[in-house]
Amino acid sequence: MKAIDVIVVGELNVDLILNQIGTFPEVGKEILAQQMTLTLGSSSAIFASNLSSLGAKVAFIGKIGQDPFGEVVLQSLQAKGVDTSLIIQSADLHTGATVVLNFDEDRAMVTHPGAMNALCLADISPEHLSRAKHLHFSSYFLQPGLQKEITDLFRLAKALGLTTSFDTQWDPQEKWDLDLAQILPYVDVFLPNEKELFKLTRTNSLTEAIAVLPENTRTVLVKMGNKGSVSWCDGKLLPMEPFLNEDVVDAIGAGDSFNAGFIYKYIQGASVEECQRFGNLTGAVSTTAAGGTTAFTDYNKVKKIAQEKFGYAL
Ligand SMILES: Nc1ncnc2c1ncn2[C@@H]1O[C@H](COP(=O)(O)OP(=O)(O)O)[C@@H](O)[C@H]1O
Ligand SMILES: [Mg+2]
Secondary structure (H helix, E strand, O other): OOOEEEEEEOOOEEEEEEEEEOOOOOOOOOOOEEEEEEEEOOHHHHHHHHHHHHOOOEEEEOEEEOOHHHHHHHHHHHHOOOEOOOOEEEOOOOOEEEEEEEEOOEEEEEEEOHHHHOOOHHHOOHHHHOOEEEEEEEOHHHOHHHHOOHHHHHHHHHHOOOEEEEEOOOOOOOOOOOOHHHHHHHOOEEOOEHHHHHHHHOOOOHHHHHHHOOOOOOEEEEEOHHHOEEEEEOOEEEEEOOOOOOOOOOOOOHHHHHHHHHHHHHOOOOOHHHHHHHHHHHHHHHOOOOOOOHHHOOHHHHHHHHHHHHOOOO
């Protein structure tokens, strides 16, 4: 028996969200926001929190500073039952933070990556990895310290007998400089959204994209927003309708919640189709509440939303 189901390697930061701002800020002037929230940000953390709420044993490896924002990160993850004992707190680094200015449907964001730039392979010991059944890595383009060594991390995990999953997320620099041919042979489940897959493969359609993936690619899950998802496995393309939510609160963390649902079933040995259906469900559940983790406060809340809103018995 492994002590940990899923070990998440990824970026950590807080979001300082400012709402009800009158006008757009101007250099040299001060304006007021009538409402403010400080929450756990980052895709990897949303994935870890929601997977833990579903009932998996989750541990996190990431880097933060020894500062108040670092405490917010630790407390938020711990409140969801995530094991934070492998998170590295460095005295000479700042915890990453994003300031979000919300203007109706739109938003402006400024991020200080801080400690998330500094995580590297030397921070991840084989002993720690071997305590888990599965490795999930997310947000490749936000973690320069790991980029050169990412294939080594996946290769190590496979050599230690773990199953693996990978979500690149968006490249803020839009260079999409990632050698899929090198990495994907060590990835059991690749989880891009449709736009990211096209950018990464330099194609414009699903069939073209699948055709240029390395031959030994295992399972690919393409997330398609309110169109649901498409899986590709054993040469078979399977489109699946979403659990459509007609009144979306926001789509923050829908992809990470999809990943959490998919991997929750995957580590139990479920079929790709079953995992995909559950991913579609948890992605949809995420869109029923503000932010990426609100709908996943605890298992009972997820169960209630799944039943009442989407007719799915958990
Ligand atoms: N409006 C919606 N109604 C129901 N499900 C949705 C909706 N938007 C997203 N989802 C579900 O969440 C999953 C992930 O969302 P998506 O926006 O594609 O990911 P990402 O956040 O990575 O861009 C989708 O595959 C779908 O199953
Ligand atoms: Mg995503």
